[in-house]
Amino acid sequence: MSDTSHVLEARHMSEDKGFFERLLDFSFEHFITKRYAKLLYGIHLLLGLIVATWYVFNGFQAGTSQGLLTLLLAVVAYFLWIVYVRVALEFLVAMFRTAENIARASGRES
Numbered sequence: 001m002s003d004t005s006h007v008l009e010a011r012h013m014s015e016d017k018g019f020f021e022r023l024l025d026f027s028f029e030h031f032i033t034k035r036y037a038k039l040l041y042g043i044h045l046l047l048g049l050i051v052a053t054w055y056v057f058n059g060f061q062a063g064t065s066q067g068l069l070t071l072l073l074a075v076v077a078y079f080l081w082i083v084y085v086r087v088a089l090e091f092l093v094a095m096f097r098t099a100e101n102i103a104r105a106s107g108r109e110s
Contacts, residue, residue, distance in 0.1 A: 019032070019036075022035075031096045031099070031100070033092050033093060033096050034093055034096050034097065034100075037089050037092070037093050040089060041085060041086070041089055044081075044085045045081075045082060045085065048078055048081040048082070048085070049078065052074040052075075052077060052078045052081075053074075055070055055073075055074050056070050056071050056074050058070070059071065059074075
């Protein structure tokens with residue numbers, strides 16, 4: 001009975017690979033998308049905020065009315081960006097979860 005616990009423990013330890021080991025896994029046995037979805041979401045939201053802020057500053061440099069219009073459009077565009085990024089990441093994570101569930105059901109657990 002204790003032999004199986006060592007096997008399961010060793011298997012769990014071997015699955016605990018680092019970011020770069022998973023990134024350079026040319027056999028694509030381990031997915032990094034699920035694990036780093038939060039990080040990707042945060043980075044994309046930050047990049048969208050930086051771009052929207054840059055557009056607003058450029059709009060206000062052109063004039064006050066141009067800046068106010070750009071501010072309004074930037075808020076709407078940033079909201080649409082948040083929705084787009086969220087849906088895209090949810091789709092990717094769902095695809096990877098489906099792939100893992102299929103692999104687990106067929107006996108080729110990754």
